[in-house]
Amino acid sequence: QLELLAEDNDIFGVHLEIVKDTVLTESVHNRILEQGMNVQQALNETAREWISMFKSMEDEYMRDRAADIKDICGRLMCSLKRINYNPFEGICEPVIIVAEDLTPSDTANLNLKYVLGFITQEGGITSHVSIIAKNIGLPSLVGAAGILESVVPEDLIVMDAKEGRIFIHPERSVIMKYTEKKRKLDRIKRELADKSMLPAVTSDGHKVSVYANIGSAEEAEALATFHVKGVGLLRSEFLYMENTHFPTEEEQFEAYKAVAYQLEEEITIRTLDIGGDKTLPYFEFEHEENPYLGWRAIRISLEKKDMFKTQLRALLRASIFGPIRIMFPMIIAIEELREAKEIVEECKNELRVGNIPFNEEIQVGMMVETPASVICANEFAKEADFFSIGTNDLTQYILAVDRGNKKVSSYYNSFHPAVIESIRRVIEAGHANEIKVGMCGEFASDEWAVKLLLGMGLDEFSMSVASIPFIKERIRNCSYQDAKMYADTYKKE
Ligand code: PEP
Numbered sequence: 117q118l119e120l121l122a123e124d125n126d127i128f129g130v131h132l133e134i135v136k137d138t139v140l141t142e143s144v145h146n147r148i149l150e151q152g153m154n155v156q157q158a159l160n161e162t163a164r165e166w167i168s169m170f171k172s173m174e175d176e177y178m179r180d181r182a183a184d185i186k187d188i189c190g191r192l193m194c195s196l197k198r199i200n201y202n203p204f205e206g207i208c209e210p211v212i213i214v215a216e217d218l219t220p221s222d223t224a225n226l227n228l229k230y231v232l233g234f235i236t237q238e239g240g241i242t243s244h245v246s247i248i249a250k251n252i253g254l255p256s257l258v259g260a261a262g263i264l265e266s267v268v269p270e271d272l273i274v275m276d277a278k279e280g281r282i283f284i285h286p287e288r289s290v291i292m293k294y295t296e297k298k299r300k301l302d303r304i305k306r307e308l309a310d311k312s313m314l315p316a317v318t319s320d321g322h323k324v325s326v327y328a329n330i331g332s333a334e335e336a337e338a339l340a341t342f343h344v345k346g347v348g349l350l351r352s353e354f355l356y357m358e359n360t361h362f363p364t365e366e367e368q369f370e371a372y373k374a375v376a377y378q379l380e381e382e383i384t385i386r387t388l389d390i391g392g393d394k395t396l397p398y399f400e401f402e403h404e405e406n407p408y409l410g411w412r413a414i415r416i417s418l419e420k421k422d423m424f425k426t427q428l429r430a431l432l433r434a435s436i437f438g439p440i441r442i443m444f445p446m447i448i449a450i451e452e453l454r455e456a457k458e459i460v461e462e463c464k465n466e467l468r469v470g471n472i473p474f475n476e477e478i479q480v481g482m483m484v485e486t487p488a489s490v491i492c493a494n495e496f497a498k499e500a501d502f503f504s505i506g507t508n509d510l511t512q513y514i515l516a517v518d519r520g521n522k523k524v525s526s527y528y529n530s531f532h533p534a535v536i537e538s539i540r541r542v543i544e545a546g547h548a549n550e551i552k553v554g555m556c557g558e559f560a561s562d563e564w565a566v567k568l569l570l571g572m573g574l575d576e577f578s579m580s581v582a583s584i585p586f587i588k589e590r591i592r593n594c595s596y597q598d599a600k601m602y603a604d605t606y607k608k609e
């Protein structure tokens with residue numbers, strides 16, 4: 117790896133020299149031979165010793181080398197564990213990434229200082245890479261057939277993620293047009309950001325919540341700048357995906373606590389939703405013909421109870437630091453909800469015995485993202501504290517259209533009457549049982565769906581931070597009375 121990277125960047129040439137240095141190798145060998153450590157432990161100890169040695173040096177240049185040692189040892193550790201090291205680390209100038217496909221963890225590794233956007237040949241708009249890209253405000257175009265044959269490295273590209281257009285070797289006039297377009301868009305964003313402290317209230321006084329979808333505590337930090345008060349979906353799986361091991365209770369507790377501190381309204385943390393297109397580098401999933409219909413989300417948590425309890429204990433402990441609520445993904449049967457809630461109770465009891473504080477009133481709700489949960493919504497609403505509609509999965513399951521498959525992307529349509537009718541039923545079932553209904557699927561940030569969702573009575577819209585100012589502005593420009601009448605025109609007999 118380093119030999120390849122060193123061809124373009126001298127830093128990696130230095131890394132290569134360090135890796136070849138016998139002092140490093142001997143230090144690891146000695147720990148194995150003399151102290152009986154295994155190789156990973158020996159490497160860890162060596163790294164720790166070297167990093168602290170460099171950090172304590174007088175010379176600033178030498179002190180900065182600690183980061184290099186950390187990087188080198190991280191790379192070695194990944195090789196030992198046979199997991200991928202960040203493939204994008206060599207990037208040190210502004211680029212658009214063109215790839216066959218990216219995994220969600222690839223996206224998590226992108227250096228936003230240099231990556232201006234990405235284009236993939238595979239994937240659909242609600243595949244997780246697109247969602248992550250949106251969350252971090254990165255323009256993306258997925259399902260761009262033939263793009264890999266059309267470009268070579270160093271080509272100049274203009275990408276228009278909104279209109280779905282790509283210009284390769286653009287003419288001067290195109291460059292000028294898009295430079296101007298970008299300038300205008302940046303101005304609108306700044307203006308809306310200025311207005312973002314205004315609440316999401318319709319012109320006739322109906323108030324709804326507009327919350328953020330996030331993947332980490334770091335993303336939560338940005339929310340205050342946009343005057344976002346709550347989180348409608350924290351995809352906790354990113355904490356697992358960015359790690360080299362299942363995060364411990366302590367690690368998770370710290371991460372959830374860091375989010376809890378920062379917000380004054382609901383912080384909805386979804387328990388691990390792995391499987392489908394989301395894998396873990398340190399856990400082997402058996403091959404499945406249909407991963408989206410397979411072993412994923414709550415199914416894994418209920419089967420791997422110890423892992424589930426580790427997460428729940430961390431969530432409960434963090435709940436005294438802020439208004440955390442727990443949400444289960446992919447529920448299809450009332451028995452699953454009951455079992456998951458029983459395990460929450462089991463964890464609560466363990467914490468009580470250990471005199472460890474938690475919020476006794478913590479809310480426990482569920483995603484409604486399967487046809488089964490829509491049809492049985494009334495039953496679920498009696499036992500869940502809240503609903504959040506996951507239109508990304510709900511649309512794929514109702515329409516039998518794989519959300520990540522570009523071949524069928526034209527069939528993927530959340531405006532399909534069957535999806536709209538499902539959303540209506542869920543909201544009605546929730547309200548009939550006096551629970552709030554939110555939406556955290558991408559449909560909640562569709563500018564053309566706002567009026568309809570408002571009119572159907574949705575209580576909470578949750579989306580990537582970048583969309584919040586636009587959607588709030590739309591809501592402020594709507595009248596609730598109009599929206600209700602408009603939603604009625606969509607009613608199925
Ligand atoms: C959804 O399915 O709509 C959702 C929000 O969850 P995810 O996209 O993570 O599957």
Ligand code: MG
Binds near residue numbers: 445506
């Ligand atoms: Mg989902």
